[in-house]
Amino acid sequence: MTIDDQLRAALTQLAGVDRLLVALDFDGVVSPIVERAEDARPLPATAAAVVRLAALPETWTAYVSGRALTSLLKVASPDDRTLLIGSHGAEVRLGAEEHPVALDPDQRDALADLHRTFTEVSTQAPGTWVEEKPAGRVLHTRQADRDDAAAAVAAARRQLTGRGDIFLKDGKEVLEGSVVHATKGEGLAFLRQVTEAEAVLFAGDDVTDEDGFRALESGDVGIKVGPGETAAGFRVESPQDVAEVVGLLAELRADLGAQRRPDTDGAST
Numbered sequence: 001m002t003i004d005d006q007l008r009a010a011l012t013q014l015a016g017v018d019r020l021l022v023a024l025d026f027d028g029v030v031s032p033i034v035e036r037a038e039d040a041r042p043l044p045a046t047a048a049a050v051v052r053l054a055a056l057p058e059t060w061t062a063y064v065s066g067r068a069l070t071s072l073l074k075v076a077s078p079d080d081r082t083l084l085i086g087s088h089g090a091e092v093r094l095g096a097e098e099h100p101v102a103l104d105p106d107q108r109d110a111l112a113d114l115h116r117t118f119t120e121v122s123t124q125a126p127g128t129w130v131e132e133k134p135a136g137r138v139l140h141t142r143q144a145d146r147d148d149a150a151a152a153v154a155a156a157r158r159q160l161t162g163r164g165d166i167f168l169k170d171g172k173e174v175l176e177g178s179v180v181h182a183t184k185g186e187g188l189a190f191l192r193q194v195t196e197a198e199a200v201l202f203a204g205d206d207v208t209d210e211d212g213f214r215a216l217e218s219g220d221v222g223i224k225v226g227p228g229e230t231a232a233g234f235r236v237e238s239p240q241d242v243a244e245v246v247g248l249l250a251e252l253r254a255d256l257g258a259q260r261r262p263d264t265d266g267a268s269t
């Protein structure tokens, strides 16, 4: 991909801010989408660029994911400095500091109902499976026959619609249910607050990432990966393009930092 002039200009501006947060969705952005969720891995070029960014002064990196933190840690193997938002904003890990989800008894009951509904539906639909998260469940349909997948999602929706204590989200070949209301927009706002970032880059590919794009402010850069309606200001086609974008941002910020550093005579170059 050639990074177009507008995106290059936005990245150049972003590279020059005092405090920068680079937040990336994981599946479909850092990792290509794959058949089996447990097989997802970061593209090496993106992972390397994230590490380079995290090592720069006044620069924070984050993965903002719908995955449970345990799953994100397993597939992403993030650098210790990379901040993590899991379960679409319900879980947070800032280095050694972890904020797990705490469910009250009503939420635990709702989670048990959600689990029962998704597993019963999945049993009837070959190729589907249920992923477990601390505050939710995911009905995966990527490996199912298209008609079976649609029927399974419709059946699960029918049984859960109207439950005020279970929040449903559509994703890529998944239906997610959570007993905690959380969004990536809230996750990003929290990260902006703790890092005191002057500007944020956020890249995402899925409908749930739109909450993140809508939480962006003037001076931030939102990048939608792939097709679909979006509130993001920029679009690239694939995770491979994301690797180029994040690589360029790391290069630009490192160069600007080097220019700002005093030379050996003590004067700024």
Ligand SMILES: O=P(O)(O)OC[C@H]1O[C@H](O[C@H]2O[C@H](CO)[C@@H](O)[C@H](O)[C@H]2O)[C@H](O)[C@@H](O)[C@@H]1O
Pocket: 025, 026, 027, 028, 032, 033, 034, 035, 036, 037, 038, 040, 064, 065, 066, 067, 068, 131, 138, 140, 142, 171, 172, 173, 174, 176, 206
């Ligand atoms: O917010 P993300 O980091 O993008 O996570 C969203 C969901 O990603 C995973 O499912 C998706 O990726 C799988 C692997 O490529 C794919 O098989 C599945 O069809 C996708 O929907 C993950 O399993 C979910 O828990 C995340 O919520």
